[in-house]
Amino acid sequence: MNTFEFLLQGLVIAAQPMNLLYALIGVTLGTAVGVLPGIGPALTVALLLPVTYQLDPAGSLIMFAGIYYGGMYGGSTTSILLNTPGESASIVTALEGNKMARAGRGGPALATAAIGSFVAGLIATLGLAFIAPFIVKVALVFGPREYFALMVLAFVTVSSAFGDSTLRGLTSLFVGLALAMVGIDQLSGQARLSFGIPDLLDGVEVTTLAVAMFAIGESLYIAAQGDRGPDRIEAVKGSVWMSAADWARSWKPWLRGTAIGFPIGAMPAGGAEIGTFLSYATEKRLTKHPEEFGNGAIEGVAGPEAANNASAAGTLVPLLTLGLPTTATAAIMLAGFQQYGLQPGPLLFATNPQLVWGLIASLLIANLMLLVLNLPLIGLWVKLLSIPKPWLYAGILLFATLGTIGANPSVFELGMLLAFGLLGYAMRVFGYPIAPVVVGLILGPLAEQQLRRALAISQGDLTTLVASPVAVVLLLIAAAALIVPLILRARGRGQVLSQLAASED
Amino acid sequence: MTNGSKPVHVKRRPDGAALVIAAVLAVIAGVMFWDVSRLAGAAGYSQVGPTTVPYVIAICLLGLAVWTVFEAWRGDFPEREHQQLGPIFWIVAGLVAQMLLLKIAGFSIATGLLFAFTAAAFGQRKLWKTIPIGIVFAFVVWVIFSKLLQLSLPAGPLEHLFF
Amino acid sequence: MKQFFLASILAGALALPAFAADYKIIAPANPGGGWDQTARTLQTVMQSEGISGNVQVVNVPGAGGTIGLAQFASQDKGNPNSLIVGGYVMVGAILTNKSPVTLKDVTPIARLTGEYEAIVVPASSPFQTFGDLVEALKKDPGAVSWAGGSAGGTDHIAVGLIAKEAGVDPKKINYIAYSGGGEALAAILGAQVSAGISGYGEFESQVKAGTLRLLAVSSDERIEGVDAPTIKESGLDVVVENWRMVAAAPGLTDEQKAAVSADIEKLVKSAAWQEQLKTKGWQDTYLAGAAFDEQLAKDVSATEGILKEIGLVE
Numbered sequence: 001m002n003t004f005e006f007l008l009q010g011l012v013i014a015a016q017p018m019n020l021l022y023a024l025i026g027v028t029l030g031t032a033v034g035v036l037p038g039i040g041p042a043l044t045v046a047l048l049l050p051v052t053y054q055l056d057p058a059g060s061l062i063m064f065a066g067i068y069y070g071g072m073y074g075g076s077t078t079s080i081l082l083n084t085p086g087e088s089a090s091i092v093t094a095l096e097g098n099k100m101a102r103a104g105r106g107g108p109a110l111a112t113a114a115i116g117s118f119v120a121g122l123i124a125t126l127g128l129a130f131i132a133p134f135i136v137k138v139a140l141v142f143g144p145r146e147y148f149a150l151m152v153l154a155f156v157t158v159s160s161a162f163g164d165s166t167l168r169g170l171t172s173l174f175v176g177l178a179l180a181m182v183g184i185d186q187l188s189g190q191a192r193l194s195f196g197i198p199d200l201l202d203g204v205e206v207t208t209l210a211v212a213m214f215a216i217g218e219s220l221y222i223a224a225q226g227d228r229g230p231d232r233i234e235a236v237k238g239s240v241w242m243s244a245a246d247w248a249r250s251w252k253p254w255l256r257g258t259a260i261g262f263p264i265g266a267m268p269a270g271g272a273e274i275g276t277f278l279s280y281a282t283e284k285r286l287t288k289h290p291e292e293f294g295n296g297a298i299e300g301v302a303g304p305e306a307a308n309n310a311s312a313a314g315t316l317v318p319l320l321t322l323g324l325p326t327t328a329t330a331a332i333m334l335a336g337f338q339q340y341g342l343q344p345g346p347l348l349f350a351t352n353p354q355l356v357w358g359l360i361a362s363l364l365i366a367n368l369m370l371l372v373l374n375l376p377l378i379g380l381w382v383k384l385l386s387i388p389k390p391w392l393y394a395g396i397l398l399f400a401t402l403g404t405i406g407a408n409p410s411v412f413e414l415g416m417l418l419a420f421g422l423l424g425y426a427m428r429v430f431g432y433p434i435a436p437v438v439v440g441l442i443l444g445p446l447a448e449q450q451l452r453r454a455l456a457i458s459q460g461d462l463t464t465l466v467a468s469p470v471a472v473v474l475l476l477i478a479a480a481a482l483i484v485p486l487i488l489r490a491r492g493r494g495q496v497l498s499q500l501a502a503s504e505d
Numbered sequence: 506m507t508n509g510s511k512p513v514h515v516k517r518r519p520d521g522a523a524l525v526i527a528a529v530l531a532v533i534a535g536v537m538f539w540d541v542s543r544l545a546g547a548a549g550y551s552q553v554g555p556t557t558v559p560y561v562i563a564i565c566l567l568g569l570a571v572w573t574v575f576e577a578w579r580g581d582f583p584e585r586e587h588q589q590l591g592p593i594f595w596i597v598a599g600l601v602a603q604m605l606l607l608k609i610a611g612f613s614i615a616t617g618l619l620f621a622f623t624a625a626a627f628g629q630r631k632l633w634k635t636i637p638i639g640i641v642f643a644f645v646v647w648v649i650f651s652k653l654l655q656l657s658l659p660a661g662p663l664e665h666l667f668f
Numbered sequence: 669m670k671q672f673f674l675a676s677i678l679a680g681a682l683a684l685p686a687f688a689a690d691y692k693i694i695a696p697a698n699p700g701g702g703w704d705q706t707a708r709t710l711q712t713v714m715q716s717e718g719i720s721g722n723v724q725v726v727n728v729p730g731a732g733g734t735i736g737l738a739q740f741a742s743q744d745k746g747n748p749n750s751l752i753v754g755g756y757v758m759v760g761a762i763l764t765n766k767s768p769v770t771l772k773d774v775t776p777i778a779r780l781t782g783e784y785e786a787i788v789v790p791a792s793s794p795f796q797t798f799g800d801l802v803e804a805l806k807k808d809p810g811a812v813s814w815a816g817g818s819a820g821g822t823d824h825i826a827v828g829l830i831a832k833e834a835g836v837d838p839k840k841i842n843y844i845a846y847s848g849g850g851e852a853l854a855a856i857l858g859a860q861v862s863a864g865i866s867g868y869g870e871f872e873s874q875v876k877a878g879t880l881r882l883l884a885v886s887s888d889e890r891i892e893g894v895d896a897p898t899i900k901e902s903g904l905d906v907v908v909e910n911w912r913m914v915a916a917a918p919g920l921t922d923e924q925k926a927a928v929s930a931d932i933e934k935l936v937k938s939a940a941w942q943e944q945l946k947t948k949g950w951q952d953t954y955l956a957g958a959a960f961d962e963q964l965a966k967d968v969s970a971t972e973g974i975l976k977e978i979g980l981v982e
Contacts, residue, residue, distance in 0.1 A: 142854075322853070398639075
């Protein structure tokens with residue numbers, strides 16, 4: 001049998017009504033748990049994996065795929081509606097998505113996220129099926145110096161989330177970088193900035209910081225405005241569905257987000273967040289509506305959401321072709337596969353084609369089910385916003401703390417949640433952007449570790465950083481991204497841009 | 506809720522609050538210098554050791570502090586709307602109550618209080634009504650996530666009453 | 669039939685509350701890692717074998733398990749129904765993190781599984797044998813970069829022991845720490861480093877596919893079905909086993925401890941547990957009672973010695 005026949009056979013099995021139902025149950029459960037702020041796909045899959053054990057192999061594989069995609073997608077809904085990212089890969093979604101929801105365009109934002117996730121999931125899963133061996137070769141070329149160059153590029157693009165003041169953007173970023181230093185230094189095993197407190201040895205959890213700064217900081221800020229502003233947010237202005245203009249502005253970002261997210265997800269040290277940052281920056285550079293960025297640009301939701309889902313499928317590339325679990329989620333999936341007698345590794349495609357293609361077919365079906373489940377629900381989700389403020393925010397804080405408690409029931413963690421919530425509030429009051437703090441926390445350790453690894457391997461030879469073509473190209477792109485806007489600004493266009501950016505609230 | 510709160514423009518010259526921010530940044534930098542200076546700089550074969558990056562970040566923070574002072578002096582900080590402190594206290598009290606009661610009273614009671622206090626922050630001050638609502642809601646959430654979805658959420662007397 | 673499956677899930681989920689919480693297992697790590705998987709496997713088998721009606725797994729991640737250990741020792745003191753999963757990595761982490769709570773503060777019950785370290789090089793590497801690698805290490809320790817797990821972990825300790833036995837200052841090794849096994853494996857496959865070290869299971873499929881060359885394993889004798897010499901055979905007296913164990917709370921009476929030990933013994937002897945070991949590729953290294961206590965004490969003192977020489981512990 002060739003590739004197509006295997007895939008077709010897998011699809012036929014997966015499309016049986018009972019299996020479709022399992023996919024739907026999986027997607028629903030995955031979304032239900034994944035929607036909790038602070039509970040990412042890793043914990044979602046770990047919690048729900050035992051549920052799948054009770055089914056026959058085909059059914060359980062399908063339900064499992066559904067849980068995985070549901071967990072990945074769940075985070076975006078809260079990001080858009082409540083400005084509370086469910087996990088680190090949907091932080092960027094909150095930037096534009098929540099602004100859209102505030103403006104009564106939550107429906108189109110959720111729709112472009114759902115359809116973008118579907119499109120990206122579809123393309124990336126097909127990519128997994130047909131070009132995985134090629135992608136994985138590229139991913140293995142990435143050593144510490146190439147990753148360091150990628151991080152430099154990511155840092156440069158972060159500036160697109162800075163808002164109107166370079167000073168305040170940089171300050172936010174460096175606060176995040178300072179927080180990133182807390183904990184055991186991975187390369188030397190020494191504790192930094194932990195002050196002898198054991199709970200700090202593992203550093204600041206990204207989800208704790210994100211939930212605190214976004215959900216709690218936001219609630220405090222809204223509360224402190226008192227009775228100014230409307231008691232309810234107008235949930236729907238115009239259509240709840242995407243307009244023709246929305247479609248026209250979404251499809252390119254979906255494809256670009258997929259193209260960025262898939263390869264980065266496939267890289268062993270890539271991670272879904274970096275793809276979303278790069279996608280957001282790309283869309284901001286390419287958009288025809290720069291004035292909308294910061295006020296709810298649909299491209300800023302479509303691109304990162306596609307990138308996020310594409311990288312979820314990308315993670316499966318090294319997992320299935322090399323047996324490399326590159327994220328916590330992948331490590332749990334590996335455990336799940338073993339239940340089905342699947343031993344991921346270089347020989348998997350040769351020794352176990354039925355199961356592999358069954359899994360890929362399941363992923364395609366689960367992806368479709370996600371869309372089936374979520375599109376009709378959008379109208380319902382958007383209604384959440386018309387709940388009166390006292391109950392809405394009481395609910396937000398309940399679920400925000402539920403996620404943190406469920407992931408790590410520790411009083412200290414809740415204390416950090418409160419402290420960072422207050423920090424997020426203060427930063428809002430003084431006009432500091434929030435996203436760069438979280439970005440600094442994520443990118444800081446990656447950049448530092450990769451730099452130090454590169455230098456250790458070369459025994460201190462600095463030229464190693466530019467001794468590979470991939471690294472050089474990435475550094476050149478970073479330099480261009482830094483310099484080109486400066487030139488544009490010098491030519492006068494920048495003034496318009498910064499004026500428009502200043503109109504952000 | 507205190508009525509008649511109008512946005513008060515607190516633009517001063519120089520901006521006192523911005524100076525405080527600069528001081529906080531400088532203090533963070535100072536703490537980083539102090540902490541990192543105690544580390545053994547075992548860099549191994551890389552000249553960038555565990556202390557290098559913290560030093561760089563601390564220096565940059567100092568630089569940003571100076572820049573902040575400069576902007577504060579020129580009054581370049583954005584205007585701020587008047588903030589009401591009452592609601593802040595309600596929410597913080599709710600989070601503290603949840604944090605302290607979680608292990609003793611269990612998820613439902615602790616989180617129910619957070620729910621009620623947050624509602625109070627937004628003007629729903631009838632605690633005799635909101636606390637029971639919050640506890641019942643939190644209990645339903647506890648049952649769904651802890652029992653059906655196997656998430657480990659602390660149980661207290663209320664949860665043990667039923668399970 | 670299919671409807672039956674569906675019904676059984678829902679029924680199973682709804683029926684769970686009917687049992688009392690018999691055991692709580694602390695997995696002092698994030699979901700996905702070895703300890704989490706061990707805890708969740710214990711959970712599955714305990715429930716299927718009827719040793720316990722309801723087992724809850726609680727993740728208390730952080731600092732090589734020492735956070736979970738500290739919380740367990742204080743909050744579960746005297747509770748005969750709570751267990752913690754741990755392992756050799758904890759021994760090192762307690763020392764490097766200067767943890768106030770040690771394994772002496774809990775009641776170790778039994779060693780459950782274990783895995784030996786494997787030393788591999790990419791297929792394109794000039795090193796054909798373990799001897800070649802050791803020769804290069806002796807000549808210029810900095811030129812041999814080792815990819816492995818976190819600083820001060822089992823992999824790092826093993827490299828330190830190899831260097832020491834080979835007459836090289838353990839402080840001089842060029843050890844590159846990676847967070848997850850996956851990332852280290854990618855670095856080895858991409859030939860970013862000279863050699864890699866980790867549990868054998870991590871490398872097994874790559875070795876079979878011929879993309880990695882297995883130079884040596886850290887066991888006492890050759891492992892059945894694994895085509896590689898031991899480190900001992902090359903004249904370096906290094907045996908390292910990364911074991912996982914289960915411990916009970918401190919302050920138990922002798923009867924309580926005996927009851928927990930009996931439950932664990934029943935679990936280990938069960939067919940379901942053996943089946944799980946097989947699917948997961950874990951070695952059965954069950955060791956309990958005084959023999960385990962003795963082994964533990966030996967490991968702790970040896971680990972302390974080598975960590976001092978590497979320079980991670982003062």
